[in-house]
Structure formats: structure tokens, C-alpha cells
Amino acid sequence: MTFYANDLIDLERYPIHQSGPARDALIAQVQGDLAKDGCAVIKGFLTPKGIAEIANEADSVAHLGHRSFNRTNPYFTKDDPALPGDDPRRQFFDRSNTFIAADNFANQGALRCVHDCDGFDSFIQECLQENRFFRYADPLADVIVNMAEEGNGFPWHFDTNNFTVTLAIQNAEEGGAFEYAPAIRAETENFDEVQKVLEERSDQVTVLNLEPGDLQLFRGRYSLHRVAPLKGARRRYVAIFSYVEEPDMVGAPERTKQLYGRVLPVHLERAGQRADAFID
Ligand SMILES: O=C(O)CCC(=O)C(=O)O
Numbered sequence: 001m002t003f004y005a006n007d008l009i010d011l012e013r014y015p016i017h018q019s020g021p022a023r024d025a026l027i028a029q030v031q032g033d034l035a036k037d038g039c040a041v042i043k044g045f046l047t048p049k050g051i052a053e054i055a056n057e058a059d060s061v062a063h064l065g066h067r068s069f070n071r072t073n074p075y076f077t078k079d080d081p082a083l084p085g086d087d088p089r090r091q092f093f094d095r096s097n098t099f100i101a102a103d104n105f106a107n108q109g110a111l112r113c114v115h116d117c118d119g120f121d122s123f124i125q126e127c128l129q130e131n132r133f134f135r136y137a138d139p140l141a142d143v144i145v146n147m148a149e150e151g152n153g154f155p156w157h158f159d160t161n162n163f164t165v166t167l168a169i170q171n172a173e174e175g176g177a178f179e180y181a182p183a184i185r186a187e188t189e190n191f192d193e194v195q196k197v198l199e200e201r202s203d204q205v206t207v208l209n210l211e212p213g214d215l216q217l218f219r220g221r222y223s224l225h226r227v228a229p230l231k232g233a234r235r236r237y238v239a240i241f242s243y244v245e246e247p248d249m250v251g252a253p254e255r256t257k258q259l260y261g262r263v264l265p266v267h268l269e270r271a272g273q274r275a276d277a278f279i280d
């Protein structure tokens with residue numbers, strides 16, 4: 001089957017491919033939301049057909065996903081017994097999910113049709129106002145699907161990268177809200193307030209119920225966030241698009257192995273060529 005961006009994305013409502021006042025207004029809206037609380041959602045970015053086709057595609061490759069499980073604090077650091085027991089750096093939670101690596105999504109498939117469509121990258125770049133902005137050159141990670149089901153958890157954390165672009169594809173039957181505490185760390189780590197969030201006694205948490213087809217831009221480096229526990233038999237699928245600040249970047253071999261269960265020759269060839277092991 002051949003896919004056309006026009007069938008999968010609601011380009012009438014969101015003409016990201018055409019310069020003009022409608023596109024300018026959309027970008028201004030997204031920029032305003034990002035400036036306000038580090039999060040912007042474009043509701044119904046995909047058409048119903050787009051949602052169905054990408055969900056089908058995810059179903060067809062789900063068995064190739066890599067399951068991982070670990071216990072982590074919000075900062076992905078090791079335990080430090082020198083700190084008091086109630087310090088947020090000492091609160092560890094189960095994290096488990098399955099990443100379906102990018103090379104499972106065919107060039108002619110529905111997901112890449114959206115990712116590769118005319119104007120998509122420049123639209124995202126303008127929304128984020130990032131000068132240095134390149135597609136992630138990692139063949140396992142430029143566009144992936146995060147799959148999770150009941151019993152899996154994506155607990156409170158700060159991202160290591162500056163921003164994330166996600167596309168909601170399918171929700172679990174219940175649960176799975178995206179919860180975040182906007183800009184909870186700015187000049188300081190603000191451990192007291194972070195601890196309140198972890199103990200579910202903060203009033204700074206925004207709960208976002210993303211629906212299939214919604215495109216989300218999120219600055220997760222300063223905003224503590226999680227996916228609320230999932231319930232029911234249906235899997236949750238979220239596509240994650242990655243962009244980076246340097247051209248030709250790929251993940252570090254250890255991290256790639258951890259996330260996707262394997263590495264490709266390109267990861268080994270480029271290992272050690274740069275100081276930054278940007279991923280996640
Ligand atoms: O699956 C999601 O909605 C968000 C996942 C997330 O927070 C992340 O990948 O860092």
C-alpha cells in the first residue's frame with residue numbers, strides 16, 4: 001500500500017506544509033504553549049485513517065520490540081546512601097516498557113510517511129525555536145514506538161534530552177495519563193517540591209489526557225513527568241521522534257543495547273567519536 005501524508009495527517013486543519021497565515025498562527029500557538037509550561041499539544045493531528053494505519057503497523061511489529069526493566073530514580077543516577085532516606089535521589093521506582101526500534105518501520109510505511117512528509121521537520125524546528133536541529137541519524141532510534149501495557153510503568157523522571165516529540169497512537173483501556181510538573185526545576189533542583197510530587201502531595205501537577213492522533217512537543221528536562229499506571233488489556237502505543245543538535249549522531253553502543261537489545265555496525269564505528277552520548 002502507498003500512503004499519502006494528506007490521508008494520514010489532518011493537513012486541512014494543520015497546514016504544516018504550506019507557508020501562510022494558518023501555519024504561522026499554529027506555530028505561534030505552539031510556541032506560546034511551550035513558553036508557558038514547556039508543553040504543547042496539537043489535538044487531532046492525525047486523521048482517523050492515520051491513527052488506524054499506524055496502530056496496525058505497530059501491531060504488526062510489536063513482537064520485535066525490546067522489553068526492558070529497571071529500577072530508577074527521577075534522575076537516572078545511582079543510589080547515594082550518604083543522602084537522607086527521603087531525598088528524591090533515593091526514591092526508586094520500577095520502569096518497564098518495550099521499545100520497538102526504528103528499523104522495524106518501513107520507509108514506505110505509515111509512520112515514516114508522517115515523519116518524512118514535506119515540511120514536518122521544519123515545522124517542528126520552528127515550533128521549538130532551536131537553531132541547531134537535525135534528525136537523529138540513528139537507524140534504530142530516529143522514530144520508534146514506546147509500547148506499554150498493564151503492569152508496565154514509566155515513572156517520574158526528568159529527560160536527559162532537551163525536548164521530545166511524540167505522537168499518541170493508542171491508549172490503554174484506562175490510566176496512562178501524561179502527568180507533569182511544569183518547570184519544577186529551573187535555577188535549582190527544588191528537591192522539596194520534587195519530593196512532594198513523588199509522594200503525590202504536590203499541587204503543581206498537570207494531568208494531560210492525550211488521545212490517539214495528538215502530537216505533543218514537550219521540554220522534559222525541567223519538568224518532572226510520568227505516564228500514570230495503565231489498566232486493561234489494550235496496549236498503549238506512543239511514537240517518539242528524535243532530533244538532535246549535531247548532524248550524523250547515533251546513540252552510544254551501551255545505551256543502544258540497553259534500549260533496543262542490539263547494536264548495528266554504525267554504533268560501533270562511531271563509538272567514542274564524540275563526548276556526548278545523547279539519547280533517551
Ligand atoms: O510515552 C510517553 O508518553 C512519554 C515517555 C517519556 O516520558 C520519555 O520517553 O521520556
Ligand SMILES: [Fe+2]
Pocket residue numbers: 157158159220225
Ligand atoms: Fe520523559
